[in-house]
Amino acid sequence: MRTLIKHALAAAAPAESATVMGWIRTRRDSKDFSFLALNDGSCAANLQVVVDSNTSGFDELARFTTGASATVEGPLVASPAAGQKWEIHARRIELIGGSDPAYPLQKKGHTLEFLRTIAHLRPRSNLFGAVFRTRSALAFAVHRFFQERDFVCVHTPIITASDCEGAGEMFRVTSLKGDPDAKPEADFFAKPAYLTVSGQLEAETFACALSNVYTFGPTFRAENSNTARHAAEFWMIEPEMAFCDLQGDMDLGEAFLKAMAAYTLEHCAEDLAFFNRFVDPGTIDRLKFVVERPFLRLPYTEAVEILKSAGRTFEFPVAYGLNLQSEHERFLTEDHCKCPVTVFDYPREIKPFYMRLNDDEKTVRAMDVLVPGIGEVIGGSQREERLEALEASLRYHQLDPKDYWWYLDLRRFGTVPHAGFGLGFERLLMFLTGVSNIRDVIPFARTPGNAEF
RNA sequence: UCCAGAGUAGCUCAAUGGUAGAGCAAUCGGCUGUUAACCGAUGGGUUGUAGGUUCGAGCCCUACCUCUGGAGCCA
Numbered sequence: 001m002r003t004l005i006k007h008a009l010a011a012a013a014p015a016e017s018a019t020v021m022g023w024i025r026t027r028r029d030s031k032d033f034s035f036l037a038l039n040d041g042s043c044a045a046n047l048q049v050v051v052d053s054n055t056s057g058f059d060e061l062a063r064f065t066t067g068a069s070a071t072v073e074g075p076l077v078a079s080p081a082a083g084q085k086w087e088i089h090a091r092r093i094e095l096i097g098g099s100d101p102a103y104p105l106q107k108k109g110h111t112l113e114f115l116r117t118i119a120h121l122r123p124r125s126n127l128f129g130a131v132f133r134t135r136s137a138l139a140f141a142v143h144r145f146f147q148e149r150d151f152v153c154v155h156t157p158i159i160t161a162s163d164c165e166g167a168g169e170m171f172r173v174t175s176l177k178g179d180p181d182a183k184p185e186a187d188f189f190a191k192p193a194y195l196t197v198s199g200q201l202e203a204e205t206f207a208c209a210l211s212n213v214y215t216f217g218p219t220f221r222a223e224n225s226n227t228a229r230h231a232a233e234f235w236m237i238e239p240e241m242a243f244c245d246l247q248g249d250m251d252l253g254e255a256f257l258k259a260m261a262a263y264t265l266e267h268c269a270e271d272l273a274f275f276n277r278f279v280d281p282g283t284i285d286r287l288k289f290v291v292e293r294p295f296l297r298l299p300y301t302e303a304v305e306i307l308k309s310a311g312r313t314f315e316f317p318v319a320y321g322l323n324l325q326s327e328h329e330r331f332l333t334e335d336h337c338k339c340p341v342t343v344f345d346y347p348r349e350i351k352p353f354y355m356r357l358n359d360d361e362k363t364v365r366a367m368d369v370l371v372p373g374i375g376e377v378i379g380g381s382q383r384e385e386r387l388e389a390l391e392a393s394l395r396y397h398q399l400d401p402k403d404y405w406w407y408l409d410l411r412r413f414g415t416v417p418h419a420g421f422g423l424g425f426e427r428l429l430m431f432l433t434g435v436s437n438i439r440d441v442i443p444f445a446r447t448p449g450n451a452e453f
Numbered sequence: 454u455c456c457a458g459a460g461u462a463g464c465u466c467a468a469u470g471g472u473a474g475a476g477c478a479a480u481c482g483g484c485u486g487u488u489a490a491c492c493g494a495u496g497g498g499u500u501g502u503a504g505g506u507u508c509g510a511g512c513c514c515u516a517c518c519u520c521u522g523g524a525g526c527c528a
Binding site: 025026028029030031032033034035037046048050066079080081082083084101102103104106107108109110111113114116117169198219221223224225226227228229230231234236237315316325326327376377378379422423424425426427428437438449 | 454463464465476477478479480483484485486487488489490491519520521522523524525526527528
């Protein structure tokens with residue numbers, strides 16, 4: 001029976017026999033014996049295998065090269081040398097799949113750029129093993145966080161026929177050959193269809209029935225964005241709460257980030273230590289900081305005042321009514337506050353139609369959570385629940401209320417104050433691991449001009 | 454898409470306009486416990502592509518391609 005290497009390395013006592021399977025990271029030969037470093041991805045560490053002339057399969061040892069897959073059986077014993085607690089003295093080794101000398105993953109360091117060109121092999125590297133084990137753990141933690149708080153998971157549609165979500169360029173979905181706009185009524189859905197850019201509007205309908213809901217699924221943007229923080233396909237988390245205002249929304253967003261940081265510290269310690277050592281030496285401190293310290297909350301107006309009196313010049317101007325630029329967000333969270341900052345109550349003209357208008361009739365109940373290194377990681381708002389105000393807001397943003405008939409119905413039939421936010425899963429992972437490029441926290445990144453794998 | 458930078462051996466990088474090199478990897482050999490093992494030897498190149506300047510271009514010029522960083526858009 002196969003033992004995962006993580007379990008073999010966690011053994012409390014020696015074992016007479018253990019069978020492990022994995023891929024060879026290195027082989028170190030002496031005259032009469034060899035060391036194999038075997039990795040099966042169950043943990044970051046390799047298992048050391050000692051092979052000598054008594055081992056069945058010893059005559060095949062030359063084919064046990066870096067990258068090859070193998071089965072190893074033998075007693076698990078305490079290692080006499082430093083570097084590992086346990087090792088296997090192989091009774092039997094068996095090659096499963098040999099590895100060509102052209103195997104591109106060397107024992108020594110590779111650049112992230114090179115590893116992106118071999119995205120099918122990079123999960124076998126230390127860094128990407130750590131990243132994707134952490135991604136899996138965090139995906140579970142996201143569901144656990146919401147389920148423990150009685151949120152209902154809603155699978156909102158990936159294909160949408162409403163082109164009015166207003167969150168950026170969309171990918172067209174069609175089954176027609178040629179120009180899909182020539183005869184849209186002949187298309188599969190009898191109207192133009194797209195890949196979703198947000199599940200928020202649909203999530204609101206479920207919140208106005210099941211109270212607290214969340215989505216966690218793929219999202220698509222056809223923007224020609226070439227940055228370390230954007231991908232054409234990414235995973236988004238969107239909670240939506242009925243009977244909730246902006247304060248409750250900010251409370252949830254901050255609690256969520258704290259919970260994710262705490263989960264990583266508790267359950268991903270080995271991989272986190274790797275990130276802290278090789279990716280960003282501030283990673284563990286940053287997570288502890290997020291867990292322990294309260295977030296700072298700043299009204300937009302106050303944030304603008306801070307930036308104006310910052311005593312330094314920004315490339316982009318600071319004035320009420322202008323969006324905060326990346327450099328402004330980074331100044332607030334990295335230099336001025338030195339902690340995550342939640343900015344709220346933005347001018348209505350720079351925010352979408354669905355956000356609730358404040359009594360001053362100038363600002364809306366929007367909030368952005370800014371974190372050091374990434375900038376905006378959460379964007380959310382209390383939604384406009386008043387029918388007349390929502391219709392007025394649509395007109396203000398020059399949108400046609402007819403296109404939003406079912407969304408307006410929510411305000412017509414038993415409307416309630418409600419609020420929610422959106423958060424990019426990959427950006428969360430970047431913040432938690434210190435990995436600075438979104439292409440390196442998603443298995444196969446889709447970016448403009450790149451969908452090879 | 455805009456601005457800047459970079460493309461040289463499988464990888465990471467050198468090379469005043471004048472004979473393209475090193476480390477690692479690979480291949481072969483050595484070594485009685487290694488830890489990115491170590492020691493020795495060998496093979497490895499249309500310098501991103503296409504033009505141009507020059508007696509001579511990896512190096513200078515033009516265009517294009519790709520990648521990286523920053524910006525915009527945003528999550």
